[in-house]
Amino acid sequence: MKASVDTRVWTTLTGDALAEDAVEITGPESVLPGTFRVEEAATTSIAAATLAAGELLRLRGIEPGKVSVDTRHAAASFHSEHYVRVDGEPVPFSAPLSGDYRANDGWVRLHCNYPRHVSAVCWGLGVPATRAAFEKVVAAKSKYEVESAVVGAGGAAAVLRTRDEWLAHKQGQASSALPVADIRPLGTSEPVRLFESDRPLGGVRILDLTHVIAGPVAGRVLAAHGATVMHIGSAQLPTVPPLAVDTGMGKLSAYVDLETEAGRSRLRKLIARADVVLQGFRPGSLTAKGFSPEAIAELRPGIVIADLSAYGWEGPWARRRGFDSLVQMASGIADEGGKAAGLDGPGPLPVQALDHATGWLTAAAIMTAVRRAATEGGSQHVRTSLAGTGEWLNSLGRKEAGPAGFDGGEWLEDVDGQLGRVTRVKMAGTLPGSNPQWTEATHVPGSDRPVW
Template sequence: MEDVLAGLWQTLTGDPLPAVGVGGDENVLPGPFRVAAAATSSIAAATLAAAELLKLRGIEPGVVGADTRHAAAAFRSEAHLRVDGEPGPNPWGPLSGDYRAADGWVKLHCNYRRHEAAVCWALGVPASRESVTKTVAAKTAAEVESAVVAAGGAAALMRSREEWLAHPQGEAVADLPVAELRRIGDAPKRLLYDSGRPLGGVRVLELTHVLAGPVTGRVLAAHGANVVHVGAAHLPRIPLLTMDTGQGKRSSFVALDTEGGRARLKKLISRADVLVQSFRPGALARIGFGPEQLAELRPGLVIADLSAYGWQGPWARRRGFDSLVQLSSGIAEEGARAAGAEGPVPLPAQALDHATGWLAAAAVMTAVRRTVTEGGTWQARLSLAGTGRWLDSLGRKESVPSEVDFSDLLEDVDSDYGRMTRVKMAGVLPGAPPRWDHASHLPGADTAMWHLP
């Protein structure tokens, strides 16, 4: 597993791997893909990046570590979440799921009402699973995917790995690194706020939605960042994921479709150190917040751009979610063959989302370190499809059913939602153990402004 981490660290930083302790049984998660290895390595990479920031502060970080069982729990954090002893609301919409088409399978993502409406409009059916099932069965999977995407919805047909590698978007992703970090502007060297935590005093503005982007902010908050998540009152949310990924953050509403809201966002960015965003590529640029405008507005900013299918290729602007990328890229098809199942079989966790989130946090902390040592404005770019390609490159393991006790990795805390049971923050950093200063706030509960560190 250390060789996986060494390759990842080299990609992220260009440096040899420091001393680190990683290990554990990969069969802590079932299936043929090395999800546990990816989880452990991405968590270790983020923790190592935090350790490098501690060194800049003159603090000895100690030996960084990541335990495979804890990593597996962290990658399924939403499944372990409880509020007052009860599981959170089901995140899946009633029409979401896998449907058999005339020549294969297609997944429809209908967790948001606008996406459900797009499916119904594209297929010409009412919002009932029976109607959707019948109509999809009479069409090819490609016809369904094309119609739903054209209508503004989110869908993916099940492709094999070979079909994905031959697809124009699969070819585009094959040329991309798992994480790209580049300097996009000049700025003087940053001075770190005096703190005993890696990101103490660092202001992070988070413009994200499920799931990779919020995981990024959650990791940064655990290492001491001042994180403000900005959403909008009128936009839909998935309560379970909002509760799970809001740890350590403040939550505000800003209406970016208004002139006043954009002015408020501009003010927030002008005093931010980091911006994490998961709008579709080009969406923020259309309202005046593209990378070039951001570099001019806030020299020295670190920008993390997360997308579904990557930043180049014909699908660069396509809506996508973890489950859809798994269908598109051959992961679900290979899972089906390994399990001897008729329909798609996903990974045992939303691993593309979680890994992308942890890797984005590692890239952000690496970029913050470079703003201190070199100066400059930096942009990190990651995608779920790129993370999927990296997972594919790790090889396979024996598919072993797994029953693991994670109870010792859970903790109870008071939150705005009630008594919350959550997975403890993963990653070992003796010099500044990661922690969240508070549990998740209700959406929009905080004023959209920066507080003193």
């Protein structure tokens, strides 16, 4: 069967139908293991972002040319953190306590990639931070008891649910109604003026207040299309080194401590001269610091604000911490994957598809919103979620189980930068009018000044 894209995504983003010949898809339909159509999700989300960049080129009077995506390149791009190397060596990271644990009535996943999440599990379950202690206490409890205790302590966990169980849950019902992206006007203002450039996002300043994969991938895509992207982190917050190297391509990296008034004042100054704020804080966290979408729009009329969350902006879990693996567990994806593979337990997707697809879709929505701000005026509010992406992936149907392995080596390149010689996956998506590219490799975290 020929590889394809889901044209519904473009219609959701723009309100327009996608012409039949708008995108050329090359490569086989099935590249990755499993029966979920991860390849179609990858090619569609990459195509959407590339098409959105093309429309910005068209707005600048430049013919974008025909967009093309290769399914093999898309698959490698959706597993980019797996391929990243510095001076030929993998970037070390260990999270030995993260994983799937068997309770007395099923399975629950504990997310322990960060010290604060480990502490929450220890506090919520009353155990020391060892794998053996976690396994023992979880085995003696019900899966829902474990989930409730860990989440209640401020941690991140999810029970392995079937699809039917998820749809019977109030959050599942709320998430099932989510679009892949929501773009709405936020206040009125004169149309913004784009600086002259031969790149889709040339002259556009983007504040990237995200972490892990989905949000940073969105910023990485925008940087490849010409934006000046400044990632804002903090020396007080932990990072996952392979992800920081992989998703920092093309970005500035600065530290701002938002727990201090001086840091918040600095962020307000950055926002006042920015065109886009992309944020992936736990829902409500940035608002509590004085940076609600409305407050940001007041600081900079005509700005685009993009909010990325795990479970979406509706339902009882709208403020819950979540990650790709947890959304797969909760929504029935991991249950179906495990059963299809003959496992006694969860079977995740072959790549972090919810993260990567959400990142590319968020980038597509942001570029669409930038175009609206330039043509119609007004600040624009973009919302995306891992759960919404998961619902979309589920709607694509299933394929024959794909091959057991995938190399992806032909899509790699080496670049020199502050960290050394970095091996990375080349930017996916062909745009003849202005092919996407990163102008430099990942910066040392916090090495840039937080000024435009």
